[in-house]
Amino acid sequence: MHQFQCGHQECGSQYTAANKDDLMSQVAQHLKDAHNVDKATQTLMGYLESTCVTVQP
Ligand SMILES: [Zn+2]
Known part of the structure; x- marks a missing residue:
């Protein structure tokens, strides 16, 4: 399970999905x-992926 937590101030949205794509x-x-x-550019997505995405067991 992959989880995204939006890093934008005052947003804080969370999404989860079975795979990263x-x-x-x-x-x-x-x-x-x-x-x-x-x-969204590849650069931005890559940045978000490394800073806002966590992998849950
Ligand atoms: Zn957001």
Whole structure:
């Protein structure tokens, strides 16, 4: 189980998914809906993946 915790101040949204690809597509959608990021770059996604994603047993 992969978990994403949004690092944006005053947001704090959490998502979980069985695999990382599913999670990151939810994250991309969240960035679009909540943070007006129309096109998340690989750099941004990589950054979020390393800072906001944890792997649960
Ligand atoms: Zn957020």
